[in-house]
Amino acid sequence: MGERVTAERVKAFAAAARVPIDDDAAARAVKAVEPTVRRMAELDLQLPLEIEPASFVTIARNGAKR
């Protein structure tokens, strides 16, 4: 993460998703998501390459034991 969110980016993603969005709505979306994207960028995730979303299930099952 870390790429700055812009209205152009939102409009490009919306076009790819075939969802119409006007300039005001794109600007509102930028304002809404920027703090979250910034926070995630600051976290600078160093994910092990092999980690996939389903790893969560194994960790949860192992964590149930104590």
Next chain:
Amino acid sequence: MSSVEVTQALLARIERWQPKLNAFVRLEANEALAAATEADAQLARSGPKGALHGVPLAHKDMYYFAGMPAGCGSKIREGWIASQTSTVIRHLEDAGAIRLGALHMVEFAMGPTGHNPYLGPARNPWDTARITGGSSSGPAAAVAARLIYAALGSDTGGSIRTPANFCGVTGLKASYGRVSRANVLPLSFTLDTVGPLCRSAEDCALIAELIYGEDPLDPVTAGASPWNKAATQRPANSLKIGVPKRFYVDDLQADVAAALDGTIALLRKLGAKIVSLDLPDPKPIDAAAYVVLSVEATSFHAPWLRTRAQDYTAPVRARLQSGLAYSAVEYLEALRWRGPALAAHLEAIGDVDIVVTPAARTVAPKIADTDPSGANADAIKEMSAFLRPMNYLGLPALVVPVAHSAEGLPIGLQFIGRPLGDETLIALGCALQKVSDEHLRVPRQE
């Protein structure tokens, strides 16, 4: 009492409260009385069908009943008729429950306050100028006012726990993957859970016993264990309870801080071992949860965003449009971090069984101060700050009422379990409610 007598008593109570609370979106009085009559006849004929024989229930209006409408708090789903019944509803019906109607919710379950410009807001029975919390607004208001015995809600970022907290009822957010969400309106496939809002932890256990376990219609329940009743009997003096040192205890309203301290003292008296915990910073967890929720909600709603965007209310449309702003890599990184984030949480809690936190920093705010169409976005997001991380981590959590504020509003605490440790939460909730009568307090009609 017969089922008919119980149903009539509840209908009379609903008639008095509904104009003040807006808890029901549909009341099916005649159908409920007919079902109650049949339940009484069946009881006389062949005994009870199950644990809920003839008990009237109602649920958040996003549970599908074949042949019945499920408006989901929206204009888009107005008049839509479900073709299938939710698996969890089938389990309750198999145990003999009857249907009293459908309950208020935030539009498409997107919001923690209980506002709904389309239906009007649900109102808190303890003070009708205040929010119920959402998005399971109707279930919490109806259970608190004793209009029903129990209701199913859903929790993607606190939607059972926030209203349970603000309305003074007991609410169980299940571990991710232990309860089927089949034929319940989705919001975020990764974070969605369903569960009961009830008058007590014991009642939550009664519902949980019926709805937990594997369901071929919901793949995330593959291998899920059924409810383990024996584990709910675990004594409080065998439990190690953690209290976070930071964030969850910072900037609390004085009444909330006192309720937390008082409950910890009570748990200590019950013999539980209390320890302080350094939990990982919840803010990044919250951010990752937000990315996942936003993108998945937008994906689900994309067909309607393409064709019926004008039929959403402005705040919900804006939230869905903001889900378009994240890249695929950002979404997948947020998903991939879920396991490592849970591992860090588990490392921090060590052998602690349950973490105790407040459910919110304050009691229920006023409806006028939290309108999502106003400039209240940060305050509204903050409302779920203690709750949303548990959805991302997939952990079970129980909210129990533990005190009332000086102005008479309920204050709840959140018990957070180990992964899949839902029954241990009930054990502690029941132990607490044996020595506290907070869950028995009932709001008086103004």
